[in-house]
Amino acid sequence: MTITVTPDPFVLVPYDAATIRSIIEDTAAQLELSASIDISLRVDEQLPHPILATNVDIVDGAISLFVSGGNFESRNKSRTFSEVHARAEIAHMLFRAKDRFDGGFENAPVDADLTLGERQSWDIYAWGRVARIGHNVHQQKRIYDFRMQHGFTDAADAAYERLWSAQTMTWDGVREICAETGANERPTPKTPIDLLRQGV
């Protein structure tokens, strides 16, 4: 397994690529990702908290990850690396990568083609598992994010509970949930869902 972190070195924030690589290595082992899969992570160090974003795609059989520098940043100390946040975010991204390989999401579109509702549903399924393996996940934040895309309704909250506690889930299951909450009827945003990854 080759793990690549860019940039190396970081110039705008004092993050350490070797530390991030070692967190990816630990987490990949914890999630029992196949040792034959290469992983590359691009950290956009221009982006501060609260401008958060992650993207996960499989490119030529390897895992390609993108994250805003803000996702790894301490919430109350600017430009400071937070290992707690980094571990949780990396676990979240790798769970989604594993889903794409052989976890029921093999036929899911690339991240750029997901709707906000689909992405939120998948995120909650992943966050539930991240919490269960012992990482720091703020549940109330996650439900607020979910409600924003699925509605502030009892139906949305019930869907959230199902996703959070699911042991297994599929891409079709996510689509069903989006139909139930009405998220799939929302207008398509004018802004691309992976705008921050595009970096323009």
Add this chain to the structure above:
Amino acid sequence: MKKHLPESELARDGRFRRNKIEDQIFDPRNAMLGTRNLGPAVMAADRPAAAERSRSLMHGIFVGEIQALEGAGRTCFDFEQEEAPFALKLDMARQCWDESRHCEISVKLSDHMGTDIGEYGESTFLYAAACNTDPVMRLCGVNRALEGLAIDVFSSMKTFGEQSGDPVLTFCEDWMLADEVTHVKMGSDWLRKLTEDDPDRRERALDFQRTVDKVFSLGGFRGEQEENPIQITRKFRSLAGFSTEECDELAEVARQAMEESRAMVAMAQAAAAS
């Protein structure tokens, strides 16, 4: 009890961490961010990172409410009767009650949005504006400029709550907005009353307000164009005693702040390229 308490002596428990203004100003990412497309400026559910951006903003408002309470409380105590009449202090006492309620509303709103108290850093520049030794300046800086900014923020966030279908956010913003209009009106009324016979003092106070308004337009954060996340709310400002000319002037100050910010980004980029 000490009069004119400096911001460095504000009391906070261990949950709070103070941001240094210089860390924000000299963050090397600022220049890069100015060139990036970060999505629509106005808060909306389909804006990238909409939820976290709104949580961070509302936490900033929460600590602002604490400081507004501290500032209004200080105005009740810092001045003698000749400097600040009893009726002014009574208004400030009423504002303390409002700000306390806003703190409680903000705490409950934070619970709803998933924010812990003190999770994000606190900047104390609101309280700094309440440290002026002239009560008229203080009222202009805090009640007219900063509480005026609160009108713009609450109105924009109320619209965001309505658009994202969040009834809790919508109601919280609406209730706080109603009080802010009163606070700004207190500032406008007392400015006129206390400077009735002293046009120079009035002009100095309005100058101070312009300075605070410019600083808090934050290089395009507030304005009247689509690219400004927080919109200047003329309707509520007029209820709070702002004339049309004053609203026009504020819009111009905000526009200048945005232009200056753009120029600084261009300079930083040119410096980085050379």
